[in-house]
């Protein structure tokens with residue numbers, strides 16, 4: 532699980548050698564620690580609209596060093612382009628080229644964020660072209676940035692502005708080191724709901740969260756991250772993983788529930804356990820998942836069915852129970868773990884990709900049902916994450932797979948966990964039915 536190459540090229544001799552040979556030079560990413568500054572260096576807000584002014588004023592109240600114009604040669608922490616009034620592709624030129632002039636001054640690990648409006652549903656072809664243009668611009672720019680810098684976009688639906696709580700929540704997430712491995716992605720803010728937490732280091736204070744597949748890997752890290760952010764935890768895993776589950780539960784002072792999520796009563800048992808041990812349930816993270824890879828020509832019933840049952844059918848059944856429950860009605864949050872395999876496809880994974888694409892379809896269709904009670908459901912789609920699972924991939928294949936993204940390295944379980952913690956927080960209350968990739972802008976497929 533150690534990325535020796537990244538360590539090597541960040542040492543003096545290794546750095547010089549990689550540069551001379553034209554080899555990838557993955558940066559050591561800045562990752563979140565409570566108490567660290569949100570951004571290192573000034574933040575330039577580019578754009579002349581009233582929404583750009585309001586955002587700049589809001590960012591000042593976060594104690595950021597905000598500029599409306601870059602000072603030449605001053606090292607920058609972030610550049611935010613507010614593009615909310617685009618009517619024609621020609622409108623892109625001024626803000627984009629203004630930002631271009633500051634790119635060389637962006638610090639290592641810096642951030643570029645666009646704030647614009649979605650193209651879908653716009654009747655003017657020119658306005659739709661301009662809005663869609665931001666998509667291509669941002670994704671290309673993300674591929675040009677180096678030294679751990681990222682570029683991501685916030686899309687404001689009708690009825691939301693740059694200062695809607697969830698727009699600010701998304702901007703804050705993309706600015707922060709919590710989003711270290713999220714690159715080249717857009718997040719749509721669909722309603723003005725949500726609230727920024729009083730304590731930004733403990734945004735889940737007082738919440739009760741259930742995490743499935745929590746005995747190891749990404750699930751165990753999700754539990755640690757939600758605990759650090761203030762949540763009380765119900766940790767779910769199969770009885771065979773009971774000892775590991777108990778160890779994680781002790782570590783995060785949560786309660787363990789040994790349960791196969793594919794059982795017919797799994798939803799009822801999670802609800803009952805949370806009610807008895809914690810008095811409530813606010814957040815459910817569907818993380819448990821399995822792979823049973825085979826080319827389709829060699830696929831058997833058992834491999835196909837076990838993956839579909841555990842990875843998607845169980846989530847559908849548990850969600851039905853959650854939606855019908857009385858004590859999952861106060862701004863509930865569901866976050867599902869999908870995979871970039873479900874977006875781009877992967878050889879040997881027809882069953883897995885069908886299940887993970889299914890998760891995305893489920894999330895989009897369930898979103899309106901949760902909105903009725905002020906709740907949300909979203910998915911994260913991890914790319915190559917450094918886990919026991921990916922450590923078992925043969926060396927050469929693994930080495931290629933982990934470099935095939937804009938950040939030229941694999942992500943960590945913590946990167947997936949940070950994104951889930953954000954989507955589970957009140958700051959994301961206006962983000963519903965979204966799939967956010969945590970893949971360092973994987974270059975393969977979508």
Ligand code: NAD
Pocket residue numbers: 743744745746747748749750767768769772790791792793818819820821841868869870871912913914915916917918919920921
């Ligand atoms: P893992 O195999 O290390 O952990 C999965 C956990 O789920 C295990 O503790 C397992 O016991 C539990 N589990 C399996 N079936 C269960 C069931 N029926 N009921 C209850 N618990 C069950 O896997 P991981 O790498 O930590 O992956 C976690 C999630 O992230 C999965 O949904 C996986 O598909 C997804 N994912 C992982 C990667 C990656 O690179 N590792 C990439 C994309 C998506």
